[in-house]
Amino acid sequence: MYTFSSRLKTFSFVLMILGVLGIGYSFFTAPKTVEDVEKILAADSHHGGHGSHEGHAHEITTGEANATEVHGQDATEHAIHDKIEHKENLEKHVTGSHEVDSVGQPAHDTAHAEPVVAAHGATDHHADEALTGAGHNDAHHEHLEHVLHQLQNKPWAAVYVAAIFFMLISLGALAFYAIQNAAQAGWSPVLFRVMEGISAYLIPGAIIFFVLLLLGVFHVHHLFIWMDPEVVAEDHLIQGKSGYLNATFFIIRAVIFLGGWILYRQYARKNSLLQDDANDNLYYKKNFKAAATFLVFFIVSESIMSWDWIMSVDPHWYSTLFGWYVFASFFVSGITAIAMVTLYLKAKGYLEFVNTSHIHDLAKFMFGISVFWTYLWFSQFMLMWYADIPEEVTYFVTRIEHYNLPFFGMVVMNFVLPVIILINTDFKRLSWIVVLAGIIILCGHYIDFYNMIMPATVGDQWFIGAGEIGAILFFFGLFIFVVFTSLTKAPLLAKHNPYIEESKHFHY
Amino acid sequence: MTNKVIHVLYNDDDILMDAVKKTRAAHHHIEEVYTPFPVHGLDKAMGLAPTRLAICSFLYGCVGLTVATAMLNYIMINDWPQDIGGKPSFSFIQNMPAFVPVMFEMTVFFAAHLMVITFYMRSKLWPFKEAENPDVRTTDDHFLIEVAAHGNVDEMVSFFENTGAVEVKVIEKH
Numbered sequence: 001m002y003t004f005s006s007r008l009k010t011f012s013f014v015l016m017i018l019g020v021l022g023i024g025y026s027f028f029t030a031p032k033t034v035e036d037v038e039k040i041l042a043a044d045s046h047h048g049g050h051g052s053h054e055g056h057a058h059e060i061t062t063g064e065a066n067a068t069e070v071h072g073q074d075a076t077e078h079a080i081h082d083k084i085e086h087k088e089n090l091e092k093h094v095t096g097s098h099e100v101d102s103v104g105q106p107a108h109d110t111a112h113a114e115p116v117v118a119a120h121g122a123t124d125h126h127a128d129e130a131l132t133g134a135g136h137n138d139a140h141h142e143h144l145e146h147v148l149h150q151l152q153n154k155p156w157a158a159v160y161v162a163a164i165f166f167m168l169i170s171l172g173a174l175a176f177y178a179i180q181n182a183a184q185a186g187w188s189p190v191l192f193r194v195m196e197g198i199s200a201y202l203i204p205g206a207i208i209f210f211v212l213l214l215l216g217v218f219h220v221h222h223l224f225i226w227m228d229p230e231v232v233a234e235d236h237l238i239q240g241k242s243g244y245l246n247a248t249f250f251i252i253r254a255v256i257f258l259g260g261w262i263l264y265r266q267y268a269r270k271n272s273l274l275q276d277d278a279n280d281n282l283y284y285k286k287n288f289k290a291a292a293t294f295l296v297f298f299i300v301s302e303s304i305m306s307w308d309w310i311m312s313v314d315p316h317w318y319s320t321l322f323g324w325y326v327f328a329s330f331f332v333s334g335i336t337a338i339a340m341v342t343l344y345l346k347a348k349g350y351l352e353f354v355n356t357s358h359i360h361d362l363a364k365f366m367f368g369i370s371v372f373w374t375y376l377w378f379s380q381f382m383l384m385w386y387a388d389i390p391e392e393v394t395y396f397v398t399r400i401e402h403y404n405l406p407f408f409g410m411v412v413m414n415f416v417l418p419v420i421i422l423i424n425t426d427f428k429r430l431s432w433i434v435v436l437a438g439i440i441i442l443c444g445h446y447i448d449f450y451n452m453i454m455p456a457t458v459g460d461q462w463f464i465g466a467g468e469i470g471a472i473l474f475f476f477g478l479f480i481f482v483v484f485t486s487l488t489k490a491p492l493l494a495k496h497n498p499y500i501e502e503s504k505h506f507h508y
Numbered sequence: 509m510t511n512k513v514i515h516v517l518y519n520d521d522d523i524l525m526d527a528v529k530k531t532r533a534a535h536h537h538i539e540e541v542y543t544p545f546p547v548h549g550l551d552k553a554m555g556l557a558p559t560r561l562a563i564c565s566f567l568y569g570c571v572g573l574t575v576a577t578a579m580l581n582y583i584m585i586n587d588w589p590q591d592i593g594g595k596p597s598f599s600f601i602q603n604m605p606a607f608v609p610v611m612f613e614m615t616v617f618f619a620a621h622l623m624v625i626t627f628y629m630r631s632k633l634w635p636f637k638e639a640e641n642p643d644v645r646t647t648d649d650h651f652l653i654e655v656a657a658h659g660n661v662d663e664m665v666s667f668f669e670n671t672g673a674v675e676v677k678v679i680e681k682h
Contacts, residue, residue, distance in 0.1 A: 382605040388594070423566070 002350050002487045008480065015477025022470015026155040029466075034141065037148045149222060150458045155467040156221035157457040160212055162471035164309060165333075165449045166479050167205035168326075169442075172334020174199035174265055175298055176365075181268070181291035187361055189503040190353045192494045193487070194342050196272060198334070199265050200486030201479050206258040213254050213309070217247040223457050226315040238315050245312055253308055257301040264294040276495040284498055302327050310449075313456040317395045319384070325376040326452075332369035332414075333445045336438045338362060341483065343431050350492055356429040357508040363428035366441060367418060373445075374415040399451060402460040406447050413444030446472065512657035513539060515642060516668040517650050517675040521547045524651040527671035528553045531655065534667065539654040542646040561630075565623035572618025576611040642679075650674075 031037050177195040180188040216224050225231050226238045226245045238245065268287050275283040303323030311322050319325075339362040345351050346359075384392045399407045417440050427433045454462045494500055518524045524547065531538055538554060551558075581600045584607070589597040596602040628634060646652045657664060661678060668676045 378605075378608065382608065385605050425562075 001490075002345065002484075002492055004484045004488050005348070008484060012477040012480040012484075015473045015480070017477075019470045019472070019474025019477055022466045023155065023159060023474060024470075026158060026465065026467025026470060030155050031148055031151050034144045034148055037144045037151060040151070041144075041147065147461065150461040153221065153223060153457045154461060154463075156223055157453055158467035158471045160223055160457075161446075161449050161453045161468070162475045163205070163209045163212055164453075165330075165446055166475040167202065167209050168330035168449075169333045169337050169479070170199050170201040170205055170483075171261060171302075172330040172332070173338050174202060174261065174334070175295070175302075175331060176335055176338065177268070178264070178291040178294050178298065181287055182295055184288070184499065186499045186502040187358060187506040187508075189494055189497045189500045190351070190506075191338065191342060191358060191362075192272060192497070193490060193492045194345065194351075195338055196265075196269050196490075197483050197487040198337055198341060199269075201482045202265050203262055204478065204482055205475075206262060210254060210258055213251065217251060223313060223453075224315075226312060241315065245315060250308060253304060257305050260294075260297055260301060264290060264297075268294075272494060272497075273490055275497060276491070278496055281498055284496075299327075310452050313453055314395060316391065319380055319392075319395075321376060321380055325373070325380055328369060328373035328376050329445050329448050332366060332373055333442055335362060335365045335369060336441045339366060339434055340438045340442075343435060345487070345492065347431070353493065353504040355507065357506055359431065359434060360425070360428045360508055363422055363434050363437070366434075366437060367422040367428070370414055370418040370422075370441060374411065377411065377414075395455075398455045398459070403451055403455060403462065406451055410444050410447040410451060413440050414448065417444075511681045512661065513679050513681045514655045514657050514661070514664055514668060515675075515677045515679055516653045516655065516671070516673045517643065517645070517677075518653075518672065519650055519674050520672075521651060523672040524653070525550065525553055527653060527668070527673070530671055531653065531668075536664065536667075537656045537658075539656055541654070542641055542643070542652040544647050544649060544651070547651075561623055561627060564626050565619045568622035568626075569615045569619035571622075572615040573611055575618065576607070576614035580607045580610060 031040060173195050177192065177199060179185075180192070180195070212221075215221055216227055219227065222228060226241070227247055232238045232242060267290055271283040271287045271290070275281075275287070278284075306323045306326035310326060311318065339359065342351065342354060342362065343359065346354050381396060384396055387393075418437050421433060421437045421440075422428055450464075450468075497503075516527070518527060521543070524541070524543070528538065528541065528550065532553070532555065541550065541554065543550070577600075584603065585597055585600050591597065595606060600607075641647060642654065643650065643652055653668075655664070655668070657678060665676050665678065
């Protein structure tokens with residue numbers, strides 16, 4: 001039997017407390033009103049202006065570029081915005097930041113002044129042409145409100161990404177467990193208790209995540225803009241999808257999926273424990289059938305889940321292989337989590353029968369599924385990049401422009417590094433190499449989920465700060481606590497599994 | 509000077525494995541083992557060095573990737589950068605997604621084919637190559653160990669007869 005070391009328990013509590021503090025801080029510092037946003041934006045450009053003249057000139061250029069980009073995003077997010085008005089308020093915004101700057105920075109060169117003058121000219125021109133002074137202020141106000149919504153979404157989105165990421169890690173481990181059962185794998189039964197332990201997090205994880213979805217439905221947060229009746233009223237595309245994207249059906253689906261996964265997890269765990277004391281293979285057979293049934297349910301529910309909880313934050317965008325792509329991402333994370341928990345327990349001397357061949361097999365799965373993820377990532381990206389159909393490609397345009405480093409950085413972390421590190425057979429048997437690769441893969445796939453959620457919810461206001469790190473720490477602490485508590489509940493070697501002898505002597 | 513070898517025949521791979529271990533323990537030098545199918549763990553029992561074909565393959569793959577990249581960069585970007593359907597041909601990185609399928613296939617192509625050719629060359633296999641098996645039964649259901657005969661040949665023969673061999677022959681090899 002495994003005993004939860006008090007140091008690890010303390011560590012998990014420390015993580016949770018730090019996490020709660022981080023999350024609380026990010027909620028506390030999120031702007032409440034439009035005036036707050038105005039101050040933040042003013043402070044931002046003030047800051048940039050003091051860096052250097054060049055830096056400031058760059059600031060303005062990006063500001064102007066943002067006008068078009070944010071406008072592109074507008075189409076996906078806030079269809080209520082009018083084209084001219086929006087452009088207008090961005091120009092006004094540039095002007096505004098210049099005024100703030102000229103106060104704090106008396107000596108600026110001509111190159112610096114010129115674009116501002118141009119911006120002024122454009123503003124005046126537009127003002128003469130189309131808008132009254134009052135309308136102009138309204139547009140500016142609307143822009144500030146847009147940024148306000150993004151900044152208010154930020155702490156929620158941080159919690160949402162971490163919650164779904166850790167929940168899906170345990171779901172990935174559960175899917176791997178089901179596959180091992182259904183495939184009658186001979187190598188893995190010594191790892192079954194580890195997988196069952198990791199999948200234990202599915203229950204608290206799913207409950208927290210479900211509460212987050214409910215909060216969205218009750219308009220506590222606004223991560224899903226299709227839940228906002230005002231947006232839907234103006235948006236014909238979302239109206240066309242409202243037969244599927246409506247709060248009632250959304251919650252019913254969530255209940256079925258989360259409930260189905262938890263049901264399988266509990267049933268399989270129960271049978272696995274009963275098999276320990278059994279004289280025949282009845283419970284093993286039950287688990288075999290349950291695993292096969294679950295896998296059918298899983299692949300359908302997983303696909304729909306990815307549309308509901310991830311793709312629907314961008315309700316104007318769609319991709320057919322998205323379900324597979326999300327699956328590959330959390331499946332490889334789940335396998336990595338299994339490998340890392342196994343290595344931890346092995347290092348503590350709890351897994352007598354686990355040898356380097358088991359680790360080697362897990363590392364091969366980490367390697368293979370990482371490549372599979374990349375294949376899907378690239379297939380999705382390249383097909384849309386190649387065809388360049390505007391309604392599809394905006395998804396990647398916003399990511400490449402505003403999330404350049406995370407977007408391409410995750411390809412390095414999820415593909416290049418694992419391939420280079422894990423291609424060598426000898427390396428796959430070394431604990432520290434597998435742990436190193438595992439950390440890279442898990443961080444990379446967190447960023448993957450970050451890239452899926454953030455651009456639609458916080459746009460270019462993203463930052464990995466207190467809220468994001470706090471949310472990761474909190475869920476990581478909870479994950480450790482739940483998983484290792486569950487591991488103490490049963491012996492770490494499944495007895496009387498028909499394949500357990502083969503697994504004990506597995507070598508590759 | 510004549511070169512004597514002993515051919516020891518077995519009809520079971522488990523007995524063969526045992527015999528190989530005993531032979532190694534008795535410090536007789538195994539020249540070669542002929543089997544009709546791969547015997548798992550035989551190379552380890554014989555103490556053969558691990559193959560380096562995988563390393564070759566990795567390097568060949570790197571060559572393939574380099575060839576594909578250089579070729580596409582020269583043709584599509586440097587030599588005649590046409591506008592084909594609006595694809596950006598100003599720099600390699602801008603049009604790279606379109607090249608990835610070729611780069612991937614070339615990597616696999618080079619890695620696979622050059623590794624196979626390396627295998628043929630290292631194991632001296634080619635069409636019209638004269639077959640080297642010392643006893644036709646080794647391609648069907650018998651296993652054969654070829655041991656260099658030094659010193660007391662009679663003692664060696666009796667040693668191998670005790671390892672479960674079905675047949676022990678002393679052969680003059682030229």
